[in-house]
Amino acid sequence: xxxxxxxxxxxxxxxxxxxxxxxxxxxxxxxxxxxxxxxxxxxxxxxxxxxxxxxxxxxxxxxxxxxxxxxxxxxxxxxxxxxxxxxxxxxxxxxxxxxxxxxxxxxxxxxxxxxxxxxxxxxxxxxxxxxxxxxxxxxxxxxxxxxxxxxxxxxxxxxxxxxxxxxxxxxxxxxxxxxxxxxxxxxxxxxxxxxxxxxxxxxxxxxxxxxxxxxxxxxxxxxxxxxxxxxxxxxxxxxxxxxxxxxxxxxxxxxxxxxxxxxxxxxxxxxxxxxxxxxxxxxxxxxxxxxxx
Numbered sequence: 001x002x003x004x005x006x007x008x009x010x011x012x013x014x015x016x017x018x019x020x021x022x023x024x025x026x027x028x029x030x031x032x033x034x035x036x037x038x039x040x041x042x043x044x045x046x047x048x049x050x051x052x053x054x055x056x057x058x059x060x061x062x063x064x065x066x067x068x069x070x071x072x073x074x075x076x077x078x079x080x081x082x083x084x085x086x087x088x089x090x091x092x093x094x095x096x097x098x099x100x101x102x103x104x105x106x107x108x109x110x111x112x113x114x115x116x117x118x119x120x121x122x123x124x125x126x127x128x129x130x131x132x133x134x135x136x137x138x139x140x141x142x143x144x145x146x147x148x149x150x151x152x153x154x155x156x157x158x159x160x161x162x163x164x165x166x167x168x169x170x171x172x173x174x175x176x177x178x179x180x181x182x183x184x185x186x187x188x189x190x191x192x193x194x195x196x197x198x199x200x201x202x203x204x205x206x207x208x209x210x211x212x213x214x215x216x217x218x219x220x221x222x223x224x225x226x227x228x229x230x231x232x233x234x235x236x237x238x239x240x241x242x243x244x245x246x247x248x249x250x251x252x253x254x255x256x257x258x259x260x261x262x263x264x265x266x267x268x269x270x271x272x273x274x275x276x277x278x279x280x281x282x283x284x285x286x287x288x289x290x291x292x293x
Contacts, residue, residue: 005034049085060113091118111232238265
């Protein structure tokens, strides 16, 4: 199929006070303008979603809980409504058309304002009526850490999500009296400051990477997937890259440049295959040619 019409609606501050009613009005205003007849509604959003009931148990961006999104839209428009979590939809797309295609066992981890997991086991998408399946937000990483809204301490969502890292930046900026830095940053700006060499931001991201690696290691030990896909607003740097035909050396797990890019790598770390070659420029040219096919 193809898209008949598109529209992007930015909710104002006043609309956010009653987001569900504002969403209904936005859809009602969109349909007559495009002369479209509504047959069904499908929505994809972050957080904990009960797919079969359409209830959103937690929507982290607006901090909404037990939000009757599906039932309300079905009552308003009298058409079938499907509400799905973003990670579930993403892993399904990867299984059909993307990096998890032809892979019997794959896991997708997405870090944003929560930590979602989508799983394909033995070629089947794993799902449940429970909205908590595939949510690692409350995996405890620090027993004496910050109190979480769930009542626990040191949950992953208080340590490695976008909101957590932005809060850590504000706290450390004040404690370290780094008043030359902006008072507040979003996750992209935090990464840009780290790339520019700011040690405070680098420390925040290094610590978050270490904590996130523990989450991923537990997943790998538990599920042993053929592919682990990682999605977030940060860049994925992949070491252990070996061009086709080159020796693995002391590396146990290696990938070709093309295979790494196909599963989402943003930056490739290629050392000895280039530096120890008699013609480094030719090796690099061959890699670039493979990636540009």
